Amino acid sequence: MSLPFNVAAHLDARLRAAADRLGLAGRGFDPEVRVADPAHGDYQANGALAFAKREKQNPRALAQQIVDQAAELSADFDLTLAGPGFINFRAKPASLLTWLSTHDSEEQLRAGASASHAGQTWVVDYSSPNTAKQMHVGHLRSAVIGEAICRLLAFTGAKVIRDNHLGDWGTQFGKLIYGYKRWVDDEALMTDPIEELERLYKLGHAATPDGSPELEEAKRELVKLQTGDAQNVALWKKFSDVSLAAFQQIYDRLGIVFDHNLGESFYNDKVERIYRELGETKLAETSEGALVVFHPEHPRFAKQPFLIRKADGASNYASTDLATALYRTEHFTADGIVVVTDFRQGDHFEQLFLTVKKWFAAKSYRLPELHHVTFGAVTGEDGKALKTRDGGVIKLKALLDEAEDRAFAIVTEKNPDLSEDERREIARAVGIGAVQYADLAQNRSSNYVFSWDKMLALEGNTAPYLLYAVARVRSIFRKAELDPAQPPVAGATAPETAQELALARKLVQFADAVKLATDQLRPHFLCLYLFELAGAYSAFYAADKVIVDDPAVRARRLLLCHRTLITLETGLHLLGLRTLERM
Incomplete structure (x- = not known):
């Protein structure tokens, strides 16, 4: 046997089949496979505990029965039981080698991940500035988070439609x-x-x-x-x-290119259908001359009407947002819709999605998945909204200019011998990447503190640290006069040393990070993984010399270097960052 791209999904399927042979599948058994503490294994299945407790069985005995029924997994894993019924899986070195040998390019990694959303169409609505106004720092998070989500969805097989819902209409x-x-x-x-x-x-x-x-x-x-x-x-x-x-x-x-810039004006002639259908389905009613929808079953919205047409007959955000949801469903045949805005619009989109669900059910329209992806504010180090020194709003162009200027100063100090063009190119990737990554590395639900010193640091979970890790891997191939696109890895043996094994195991977990970040629409999970991968590579690089005389050892260490390179670069590209060959 050999390990597929997503090892956790593979284990889940095998354990469900084992449970089915024991007659448990129809009784709600869930293996609950997750990445384990490295001290115990690579993966752990906890499902026997919950199921045994519910069924009043001995959890360890049940776990043993499941292991016995999944004996074929022993070809690739060392299986052990721990505690009251945890099943631990540690991939065998030969299986790790097979996985690393198979997943040898960004295309291979993408092919492995593409099953999650294959055949689906997702519309992602992000950035959405107002026309005739400059983009400011408040627009940063929607653009950066939205683009990362688009890339994650596309990587996992979806056809992604990027829609910039501009504020281009109104008083x-x-x-x-x-x-x-x-x-x-x-x-x-x-x-x-x-x-x-x-x-x-x-x-x-x-x-x-x-x-x-x-x-x-x-x-x-x-x-x-x-x-x-x-x-x-x-x-x-x-x-x-x-x-x-x-x-x-x-x-x-x-690094953003939108497929459409369909602003509020685009839906101006589409709102009459909304009024008509919500009236026909008895979802909307007239209140004080306005057309509104009530949600009496909702604890917060029972007495808070959702206003969809003003008393003077004018449309509003609710009118055009309802028309937008219908258009994306009918015209784009969306299976999923993601709207990325700050948390202050939470109530609006919760009422909007409640209304859409009732309306589509009443009309027997196909309902796509609806996700409102919210994010916190960008603050200064004083915890207050980020402002210019005179208290004004920071323009996004000025912020990106400063990021490049600061990065250029650092690059010039550390690499004065490089040509100015090279230093400018590095500064663009590092400066812009630092701003993007500092945003994405935070749980999007939280506010985050904007600190130039932290985001441009070469230590810690930062873009410069990860971009340098990429450049350091590339330097090994350059110094050895090898082509990283065609690494000489034939004859590589299975990882042996503690650092080789730790790095190999971390590489295999790329699939878990991508799945978690995509399923929860939270890119910070991928950021954390890449930071940990760079740390595992650093430990390996410090402990195990790569260019050694033994051809088999050299081949396997070059294999680990190459797979680290493609995984880091693939992950950073998924986040919207550009990578560099040298820093």
Whole structure:
């Protein structure tokens, strides 16, 4: 036998088959396979304890029966029982060698992982800035987390549709058009269009206070836009085009390419169907002139209506978000929809998804999986919202510029002999990667403290540490004048030393990290794995010389180096980072 890509899934299937032979499958037996403490093995199955307790059986005796029925696993694993009924599995060195020999490229790793979501279509909605406004630090997490989730889903077999749900419609455009027609600076619009549009909006807003004739004029500009006035529609399109061009400059630096930029405006003509169908299914009712949906069974929303049409007949976020959910289901035939926003929108999306589920059930529409992926705030080291020194919002472009500048200073200090072009290239990958990774390495539900010193450190769970680990592996092949794309690993023997074995076992667990990060839509699980893998490689590198005279030993250590390289690079690419050949 040989180990498949996902060893935990393999063990789960074999243990379920063993339980079935014992007559347990129909009684809810779950093997509960998980990565074990290395002191006990590679994997552990805990399911016998819970099942035996429920069935009033002896858990250790039951575990032994299961082991006896799964005797074929002994070809690849040493099986032991521990405590009241834990089943421990330690892969045999020969099996580790077979796994490492098979999974020899990023393509092979992807092929192994692709069964999870094969044949599925997932729409991921992330970033979603407002047009005519600059992206700021608050937009960072949605873009970085959303892109990592897209890559994880695609790696595990899904067709992924990236949708940038832009804020490109609404009352602010009346004030912007009002300001544009009076104070536009054409030269500024050419050189820094978003900055100029923000200036015009601020002027328009200041010039149109409540109750003023100027505000009525701005409202008339909005009505003209909404009713298709050619001049105002052309201006609105211009605002959208220059905004998208500016956003793409940021996305290029983060390695993001959207398939669609379907903003709120796209759904403007699709909301009437929403009102009609929610009315027909008796889900919506009129309350004080507005159309609302109640969820009386929900403890928090029983008296908090979900407003889907305002009393004046205008649509709102709920209207367009409902239309968006329907469009993604019908047009993209989505099996799953992921929306990535900060935690403050939690109530809105919980009510939205409740409404969608009831509405789709009433109309017999196919319901995709619905996930609202939330994240905490980015704070300064004082625990408060990250701001500029004068208290303003930090622009995302300025943040990325500073990341590259700081990385360039560090690279120049450590490698002054490199050409400036090389130092700039390294600084781009390290600086941007440091910002991305510092975000992704945190549990997304938590706030995280933004610290330049920590994120650019060469020690700890940081991008520079992992990028350096990649560069260090590559340096072994370079110094030995070997091609890392075609490592001379023929004749490699099974790992023997403690460090070789620990590294091999950690490499095999890549599948578990990818599955956990993808299933829970939490990239930090993959970050933690990569950090641990780099640590295992460092211990191996310190203990076991790679380029030795014995051809079999040299081959197996080069094999371990190469598989570490492809696994680190594959994992970092899944997180959206670019890797380097040298640092």
